[in-house]
Amino acid sequence: MKNIIEALLISTDTPLGIDRIIEILNISKEDIQKYIDELNREYQASDRAFEIKEVAGGYQIYTLPQYAQWVAELHKRKEKLSRAALETLAIVAYHQPITRAEVEKTRGVDSSWILESLLQKGLIKTSGRVQAPGRPIKYATTNEFLRYFGINSIADLPKEEEFGENIGPASPEAGPYINAEKTGPVIHTDLTVDDGETPEDTQQTAPDQKTAPEADDEDKDLGETL
16 A cells, blocks of 8 residues: 555656545545655665655655755756745735735835736736725735645745745755656745846836736635636
């Protein structure tokens, strides 16, 4: 059974939920956790380069932080998140659900372009509308956000005042987690930062700026659909 769980995890490039494992194997949550713990002990004892990590409500195989430098070289990221994008993402993460106006009040500049970019990357989603004049859209983080940072829930984020200290170029010392699957890596911590000027850095707040496009219906909160 333990080897079957390992095979299932190797065969997926997204976190495998415990309910799905139960559905496939017809065993208890306790047994699943026991087998995963045994696998991780075996990996550690045999000095393997990966581990099974609980992330975004499921389980996934990840390379260990000390190998991040070489895995990153194999799968070089083509896109970088600017500091402005990381700043906006942090505001949404710690204050969700939050409107564009509230994000811009905190940042002091127009954030429409950044929010649209984060929507396209799947790191945030629309989360209904505020019942107020204009019915502004609210934003929240997604499961992809959890995968990106290698955490299981929002509660696993560092304290808000410490978040900025953790933003910096990825390095061997920082040891970002990288997805071990062959389909391509996702850097989950100490994100690569682009300090160059970007469109979102140069825009000024515009009260009549249009809101970012809405996400698909499946991303909206039940009971708050448009």
